Amino acid sequence: MFKGMHPIFWAGLAIMYGLTFIFMLWEILTPTSTYHVTIFGVPAPFIYNNIFMLYIVSLFLGWLWYYVPEQAERKRREAGATTGERERRA
């Protein structure tokens, strides 16, 4: 199952679900509530949830999952071209 899937897919999923698990667990275990914990003076969820998880992590994954396969494809093409040249010379 999932044979041939680029390993970066699993790395990205680990980042996404790992961060989600950490933040959710932290929220559940925070005794007072999320409002009383602040980052840069604002309630922490505005930063780690509504900016970091919503936008930064999502955009990073969106980028990661197109950039890495594209680079792998480019390298394969270049390797194929080099092999072809060698074969022609031989």
Place this chain on the structure above:
Amino acid sequence: MGANPIVVTFAVLYFVIMFGIGWWTRKAALSATDYMVAGRNVGPVVNGAALASTYLSPASFLGLPAFIFIIGYPFWWALISIILGMPIAALLTAAPLRKYAPVSFTDYYCDRYDDQVGMRILISIPVIVSGLLYVTLSTIGTALFMMAILKIPYVWSLIIASAVVLFYVYLGGMVATTWSNAFQGLMMAIAAVTAALAIIAHFGGLSELGHAIYQNNPKFWLPPHSRLGFSHPLVAGWTGMVSVFFVWHYGFATMPYTVVRFFTAMDLNAARRAIFWSVVFGGAMYWGLIIIGSAAKVVIETLHPLMQTFGAKNAVELLGGLQKMYGTTAAAATDYSMIACVEALKSPWLMGILVAGGLSIAMSTTAGWLVVMNVILGRDWMGKILKNKWAQENPVAVLRMWSIIVLVICTLFAVKPPAMVLDLSGWAFVVIIATIGPPLVLGIWWDRATRAATYASVIIFLPLTLFSWLYARQVLGSPHWFFLNKAFGWKIATFHQDYWIFVSFIVFILISLLTRPARPEIVQKYSIDLRQD
């Protein structure tokens, strides 16, 4: 209270642009391929904006801020998960399906499971059921915006909304849908971000906004299991927050109205890059919706001009008053919270941008579903299953005919929708992923996926998800409680009975292991070959 001329101008400009796109694309969609898949020539930015606007429906624009209004902070995770779930599609379904390059959503199932007629009928059933519900709800969403902001009577709003969507889908098919959806994707993001910035500016910053929300409702920020209580009974325990996360998380990779957009990309790389851009547009809009939904209660209660007129003691009473004033039961009172929140800021420019954004998100989903439905009903059913000669010889005409039929049926439903129809949108989403999600994802990524397991998925999970959803709604009072709570004396929340998504994948795997696999050449062509770049 009439509509402000500035607001009306924004709405008129929006409609002119929509008509313009329909007229401009009418000649670009004369062939069947162009009409159905936009000639497979759509670039990543346009496709990304179109993907975001198609996937995110009025349920997002009105419903999700309303859920935050009702449930409080823990519901933020639902919005985060929807955007986090979008990139998953890049490697899971978008690239393989673009490589396969089908025309209809059902094509892949027919080829992969080597069954051209039975599989087409089977897969189209949950798609048509969900599609009818979604088109009805999106049409209602468009009409609600026109009624609440432009003050046009509800039935007239419905007729205008349907006529505009039909105009550009009829003329330009997928080409018009792509360009209009791309424009709508931009508009919805601008509208939500602008409204959110206005709210933050009103309070003087995020810190002050957070404090005002706390002062207004100290329970808003409480996560599950807090010693201080809970923001809503559904999120008193961790299952509520976790299930909120997974309700819409996998939809982007498997829902028909997003999957067909992958078919239109110019190549594999464009399909993957489009998803990055859909996160850019969708994520921006959701950032705004979280701010609006969180601030709605305090903004309405402190600023809305009708609080005194209605003699309302709180925001819920005001929203109830608005619902009575509009005289329609097409939406829950809390669904007006987002519009009322922005309205309370008393800026006609802001309302003008909001009406354009609201109309955008509602009409884009209607159009997105229409192009899925007209291909399934016109090409698949009439052309391939019933082998109707006229449909085979006139592929564009038959799609146009079905666009009209579907939209007329859904508009008639939308005039006075039973409350059940409105509620069923949550089921419509889960049923699609639970029935046709496993055969799609595992069909690509697992050699052993079988036809028998696909039949079993639809036959088992279509009625089972509906039963559990209706049982929870009728007996437990909400479809968000786990349906067996009463039998076991539990109090577990599982939003929209979304655990069925995971159960259906397990059942699909087990049945596949017990049944005969597809022929090796089929597996090679429609599974193994599609996984390679």
